[in-house]
Amino acid sequence: MTTxxxxxxxxxxxxxxxxxxxxxxxxxxxxxxDESELGTFPPNVAVAVESAEEVRTIFAVASRHRVPVVPVxxxxxxxxxxxxxxxxxxxxxERMNRVLEISPDDxxxxxxxxVNTGLLQAExxxxxxxYPPDPNSLELCSIGGNVAENAGGxxxxxxxxxxxxxxxxxxxxxxxxxVRLGKRSIKGVAGYDLTALLVGSxxxxxIVTEITLKLLPRPRHVATGLVVFPSVxxxxxxxxxVLTAGILPRCLELLDDVALAAAARTSxxxxxxxxGAALLVETDGNDADAVFGELVRLAEVVQSDAQGxxxxxxxxxxxxxxxxxxxxxxxxxxxxxxxxxxxDVAVPRSRIPEMVERAKAVGARLGLAVxxxxxxxxxxxxxxxxxxxxxxxxxxxxxxxxxxxxxxDLGGTITGEHGVGLAKRDFLAYEQGxxxxxxxxxLKAVFDPLGLLNPGKIFPPA
Amino acid sequence: MTTxxxxxxxxxxxxxxxxxxxxxxxxxxxxxxDESELGTFPPNVAVAVESAEEVRTIFAVASRHRVPVVPVxxxxxxxxxxxxxxxxxxxxxERMNRVLEISPDDxxxxxxxxVNTGLLQAExxxxxxxYPPDPNSLELCSIGGNVAENAGGxxxxxxxxxxxxxxxxxxxxxxxxxVRLGKRSIKGVAGYDLTALLVGSxxxxxIVTEITLKLLPRPRHVATGLVVFPSVxxxxxxxxxVLTAGILPRCLELLDDVALAAAARTSxxxxxxxxGAALLVETDGNDADAVFGELVRLAEVVQSDAQGxxxxxxxxxxxxxxxxxxxxxxxxxxxxxxxxxxxDVAVPRSRIPEMVERAKAVGARLGLAVxxxxxxxxxxxxxxxxxxxxxxxxxxxxxxxxxxxxxxDLGGTITGEHGVGLAKRDFLAYEQGxxxxxxxxxLKAVFDPLGLLNPGKIFPPA
Numbered sequence: 001m002t003t004x005x006x007x008x009x010x011x012x013x014x015x016x017x018x019x020x021x022x023x024x025x026x027x028x029x030x031x032x033x034d035e036s037e038l039g040t041f042p043p044n045v046a047v048a049v050e051s052a053e054e055v056r057t058i059f060a061v062a063s064r065h066r067v068p069v070v071p072v073x074x075x076x077x078x079x080x081x082x083x084x085x086x087x088x089x090x091x092x093x094e095r096m097n098r099v100l101e102i103s104p105d106d107x108x109x110x111x112x113x114x115v116n117t118g119l120l121q122a123e124x125x126x127x128x129x130x131y132p133p134d135p136n137s138l139e140l141c142s143i144g145g146n147v148a149e150n151a152g153g154x155x156x157x158x159x160x161x162x163x164x165x166x167x168x169x170x171x172x173x174x175x176x177x178x179v180r181l182g183k184r185s186i187k188g189v190a191g192y193d194l195t196a197l198l199v200g201s202x203x204x205x206x207i208v209t210e211i212t213l214k215l216l217p218r219p220r221h222v223a224t225g226l227v228v229f230p231s232v233x234x235x236x237x238x239x240x241x242v243l244t245a246g247i248l249p250r251c252l253e254l255l256d257d258v259a260l261a262a263a264a265r266t267s268x269x270x271x272x273x274x275x276g277a278a279l280l281v282e283t284d285g286n287d288a289d290a291v292f293g294e295l296v297r298l299a300e301v302v303q304s305d306a307q308g309x310x311x312x313x314x315x316x317x318x319x320x321x322x323x324x325x326x327x328x329x330x331x332x333x334x335x336x337x338x339x340x341x342x343x344d345v346a347v348p349r350s351r352i353p354e355m356v357e358r359a360k361a362v363g364a365r366l367g368l369a370v371x372x373x374x375x376x377x378x379x380x381x382x383x384x385x386x387x388x389x390x391x392x393x394x395x396x397x398x399x400x401x402x403x404x405x406x407x408x409d410l411g412g413t414i415t416g417e418h419g420v421g422l423a424k425r426d427f428l429a430y431e432q433g434x435x436x437x438x439x440x441x442x443l444k445a446v447f448d449p450l451g452l453l454n455p456g457k458i459f460p461p462a
Numbered sequence: 463m464t465t466x467x468x469x470x471x472x473x474x475x476x477x478x479x480x481x482x483x484x485x486x487x488x489x490x491x492x493x494x495x496d497e498s499e500l501g502t503f504p505p506n507v508a509v510a511v512e513s514a515e516e517v518r519t520i521f522a523v524a525s526r527h528r529v530p531v532v533p534v535x536x537x538x539x540x541x542x543x544x545x546x547x548x549x550x551x552x553x554x555x556e557r558m559n560r561v562l563e564i565s566p567d568d569x570x571x572x573x574x575x576x577v578n579t580g581l582l583q584a585e586x587x588x589x590x591x592x593y594p595p596d597p598n599s600l601e602l603c604s605i606g607g608n609v610a611e612n613a614g615g616x617x618x619x620x621x622x623x624x625x626x627x628x629x630x631x632x633x634x635x636x637x638x639x640x641v642r643l644g645k646r647s648i649k650g651v652a653g654y655d656l657t658a659l660l661v662g663s664x665x666x667x668x669i670v671t672e673i674t675l676k677l678l679p680r681p682r683h684v685a686t687g688l689v690v691f692p693s694v695x696x697x698x699x700x701x702x703x704v705l706t707a708g709i710l711p712r713c714l715e716l717l718d719d720v721a722l723a724a725a726a727r728t729s730x731x732x733x734x735x736x737x738g739a740a741l742l743v744e745t746d747g748n749d750a751d752a753v754f755g756e757l758v759r760l761a762e763v764v765q766s767d768a769q770g771x772x773x774x775x776x777x778x779x780x781x782x783x784x785x786x787x788x789x790x791x792x793x794x795x796x797x798x799x800x801x802x803x804x805x806d807v808a809v810p811r812s813r814i815p816e817m818v819e820r821a822k823a824v825g826a827r828l829g830l831a832v833x834x835x836x837x838x839x840x841x842x843x844x845x846x847x848x849x850x851x852x853x854x855x856x857x858x859x860x861x862x863x864x865x866x867x868x869x870x871d872l873g874g875t876i877t878g879e880h881g882v883g884l885a886k887r888d889f890l891a892y893e894q895g896x897x898x899x900x901x902x903x904x905l906k907a908v909f910d911p912l913g914l915l916n917p918g919k920i921f922p923p924a
Contacts, residue, residue: 104706105812106841128708150651161649163658164626177897185808186840187623188875189612189662190882190893191920192902196625196658200651217708244566246590246679246748286708286759290752297748346647350567378648413650420652431652435639439908440654446904458653 079421113144132159150200152417157377171206252377337386345407346416380416541883575606594621612662619839633668714839799848807869808878842878
């Protein structure tokens with residue numbers, strides 16, 4: 001007797017050249033993992049596609065045999081979005097990794113979804129252009145994943161998130177329709193904004209095969225600084241003072257005391273032992289004096305709340321030193337505690353001190369260290385629950401649940417930039433309410449009437 | 463015998479105080495008109511609501527009797543979005559005109575939909591804050607209408623359109639559900655981006671009763687200039703040079719020769735008789751020298767394409783003079799030709815000269831003058847077909863149809879910022895294709911299964 005999956009697989013083997021199919025068990029295991037630490041859920045088969053038409057072929061096979069389909073590319077996601085919960089077919093977009101066009105005249109790029117984000121940035125910068133979204137994983141992640149998750153990053157404070165840069169896209173719907181959504185012009189409001197609906201839909205509505213991105217002129221100068229504060233409250237106060245003083249830096253990155261202590265292990269800078277928090281700040285623009293002047297003005301604004309002097313990078317090496325303080329944080333935290341679960345809440349800016357305190361209190365009650373850092377300028381905080389032994393995991397999950405609920409209670413969200421995926425699907429209704437979740441399920445059914453595309457993500461099983 | 467509409471009206475009269483109902487024929491005529499020149503389509507009754515719950519009451523009545531509902535506020539729209547094509551109930555949001563909250567700490571405002579956009583800008587500026595979207599109608603229009611149409615304006619080049627500022631909203635769906643969508647935090651990616659889907663949905667998916675807007679720190683300095691060019695092609699070349707030189711002005715407004723000749727009637731500036739186009743340019747930021755310096759650099763970049771010297775405003779009075787050249791354009795065109803139909807296409811930036819030429823060619827063939835002006839920085843062009851007698855209207859409609867199709871053929875869109883509404887519903891499929899329009903109709907049915915909300919807008923009748 002043939003199972004539906006076996007029948008589907010036979011059809012895929014007939015339709016695709018052998019070298020584009022992954023059937024090897026060990027390789028399939030790799031396709032079933034991402035950066036979420038939620039376990040391994042391998043697909044039964046992975047197909048490396050090269051076109052929208054091939055995606056359509058796979059949807060036809062999947063629909064005939066009622067087997068699930070999951071899109072996958074760089075597997076650097078943090079929420080389990082690409083895990084093949086029910087097995088099935090993984091559509092791998094890794095071969096669709098071409099930059100199709102960079103147009104300085106139109107200030108756009110057309111790319112395939114498998115393009116590495118860091119590489120895309122480097123490519124457009126060669127033309128004096130700028131693609132602002134900068135998720136921390138940019139050396140690993142792909143633009144298709146960024147679109148699926150509506151990825152952010154430090155520069156989102158000034159420049160916004162991925163959604164703000166996606167002008168149009170080509171997507172294949174589970175029904176087999178290949179749709180071109182959005183536009184190539186910078187503006188356009190014809191019909192519903194289906195492009196914005198697909199951005200952040202976590203690969204549950206369609207599979208994106210081409211993306212048209214808006215670019216900006218590249219700002220020519222950047223100034224970077226580091227400020228230490230006696231407490232998170234003082235740092236948060238400083239953030240508000242900066243913004244209400246009319247300064248819009250491109251980054252305002254917060255580290256709390258636990259994060260700072262970890263960062264201190266490798267940082268080029270020595271922080272006071274009783275430091276309570278730090279802010280990494282960055283301004284940019286086209287006039288070197290004005291950019292530096294803005295940072296100096298920022299320093300003046302925060303000085304009364306700070307502990308010690310504001311460190312301002314005087315050259316590129318010092319700038320790198322400051323960023324490495326932030327960049328190696330995750331690694332440094334892991335040397336203190338081998339295991340960690342990184343959360344991704346966002347709260348209204350004024351609630352940052354309360355959010356950090358609540359996360360600490362949850363940790364204290366459960367006997368777990370919590371290090372919080374993130375994009376303070378837009379209230380997006382990564383609360384990292386640190387632990388040493390896998391047996392502590394239930395306690396960690398309890399801590400995470402309390403942190404997510406606290407974010408919602410403070411007027412915020414369970415996810416600022418990583419997505420719901422599998423990781424947070426049980427908390428979606430706590431944030432949005434049952435009526436909104438029900439509406440979202442009805443929309444999902446319009447795109448995917450058979451429920452075959454990435455099942456079990458965003459929403460709990462019905 | 464009682465008609466469904468009479469029965470519905472009787473229920474509304476029982477449910478609402480008399481002074482909130484409009485039943486007077488003449489007043490209802492006014493509710494049936496906007497700035498689209500598409501005619502008058504009065505509702506049978508208008509109700510001035512004060513809350514989401516009241517909107518729900520009206521949807522319940524409408525659903526019981528199967529009568530259509532149309533949302534209406536400032537009636538300054540250009541695409542016929544509020545016209546009650548099939549009569550029915552107009553839900554007027556004009557009484558819901560309160561600014562509920564301005565939070566400098568969170569950099570947000572919470573407002574009701576009937577708030578006047580210009581007034582909102584003035585209010586937030588009192589706090590040193592900035593709400594960038596600036597539709598030309600900002601003294602007339604309301605923020606709810608801006609959300610419905612995803613309004614833009616000159617500053618969209620640097621700051622984006624309404625959608626980029628709507629963090630969250632409360633909407634009442636035709637099914638009677640009151641949903642809170644989006645967030646109060648700056649970032650957030652939980653679930654589908656229903657907020658972005660409702661923005662620009664032209665009052666066909668739900669009626670928005672509260673809006674949470676993102677604000678920015680207000681840039682402290684602005685510099686304004688005016689440059690004349692021998693041709694539209696030269697002006698467009700200059701736009702590209704500016705942007706690829708790494709300069710991102712907040713406005714880059716184009717006037718073609720016909721527009722410029724009209725503007726010259728009242729402008730404080732004298733333009734050469736053979737001027738082919740002009741650009742109004744504006745830079746902003748926090749450092750006065752840098753802002754002025756950026757404009758000077760811009761002037762240097764465009765000088766070789768320009769005709770005569772770049773005019774740079776040296777004070778606020780000169781700045782106003784420059785803007786009045788642009789602002790009174792519509793009035794000035796009407797003194798030349800009493801009637802005009804203003805189009806709103808957008809094309810990829812590099813296609814601007816071709817678009818302007820095609821519009822002129824269409825006019826020449828049909829014996830109509832066409833004046834084009836608009837937001838050259840983002841390719842959004844208002845092609846104004848000018849005429850003198852109402853009998854010319856069929857010819858004008860033909861010209862408009864050709865202009866819309868030309869925009870699509872050049873890779874652009876039929877509407878950059880005014881919306882489809884009634885005006886362009888027959889051209890939507892030409893731009894998007896039948897499959898996308900069918901998908902949009904299916905989404906509409908999820909929100910509005912009985913098809914009672916703003917019927918006949920965006921899509922042609924099925």
